[in-house]
Amino acid sequence: MSLPQFFFYVFSTIAVISALMVISSRNPVHSVLFLILVFLNASGLFLLAGAEFLALLLVVVYVGAVMVLFLFVVMMLDVDFGSMRQGILQYMPIGVVIGVIFLLELLLVAGSFVIAPQLGGVATIPIDMGVQNTRALGLVIYTRYAFLFEGAGAILLVAMIGAIVLTLRHKVNVKRQDPAIQTARRPADAMKIVKVKSGQGL
Numbered sequence: 001m002s003l004p005q006f007f008f009y010v011f012s013t014i015a016v017i018s019a020l021m022v023i024s025s026r027n028p029v030h031s032v033l034f035l036i037l038v039f040l041n042a043s044g045l046f047l048l049a050g051a052e053f054l055a056l057l058l059v060v061v062y063v064g065a066v067m068v069l070f071l072f073v074v075m076m077l078d079v080d081f082g083s084m085r086q087g088i089l090q091y092m093p094i095g096v097v098i099g100v101i102f103l104l105e106l107l108l109v110a111g112s113f114v115i116a117p118q119l120g121g122v123a124t125i126p127i128d129m130g131v132q133n134t135r136a137l138g139l140v141i142y143t144r145y146a147f148l149f150e151g152a153g154a155i156l157l158v159a160m161i162g163a164i165v166l167t168l169r170h171k172v173n174v175k176r177q178d179p180a181i182q183t184a185r186r187p188a189d190a191m192k193i194v195k196v197k198s199g200q201g202l
Contacts, residue, residue, distance in 0.1 A: 008048055015041035032071045039063045053134040 018041065021034040039062045046055035131139070141149050 004048055008045065011041040011044040011048070015045070028074045029071065032067060032074055035070075036063050036067045039067065051133060053137055 015038050018034045018037040022031045022038065025031045025034060039058055043055040043058040043063075046052070046058065
């Protein structure tokens with residue numbers, strides 16, 4: 001066994017075990033930590049495949065930003081997971097159906113290499129070995145798939161705005177600024193000039 005094959009089996013085994021621990025762990029903080037471990041091992045697999053840009057992107061973006069944000073959110077929010085688990089059995093049939101659909105899709109993908117192995121290289125893009133990985137990825141994304149890339153960015157922007165709108169809650173006892181009212185206010189409404197005689201108060 002060569003050294004790349006050894007590291008491939010190590011990374012893939014740890015990634016699969018960590019993924020199973022993500023869905024089986026009862027503590028959500030532990031689930032997030034196992035998910036970080038999954039991303040780290042997936043980045044190692046990307047390095048073995050020669051996609052160093054995707055490996056660094058996975059570590060910097062997902063492990064360094066998204067998962068840390070998830071970890072802080074889970075630790076800071078006081079979520080009652082006992083009440084969330086109530087009534088989970090009524091959604092069990094839908095979960096079983098979705099799980100069976102995913103299993104069939106995985107079997108179709110895995111079986112396609114056995115049934116028709118010649119289809120594996122039909123839709124591949126020719127690789128220029130003289131171009132670096134990052135440069136080749138940028139040329140493909142910003143030329144052939146430029147509109148799809150921009151559309152994905154627009155969808156993420158709409159999803160972010162929708163999440164902010166859905167989770168925004170206005171509290172009654174909190175004072176908030178209204179720039180329109182502040183700009184439209186006149187000096188006569190903001191202050192009052194009072195003439196005070198000498199030796200008398202207001």
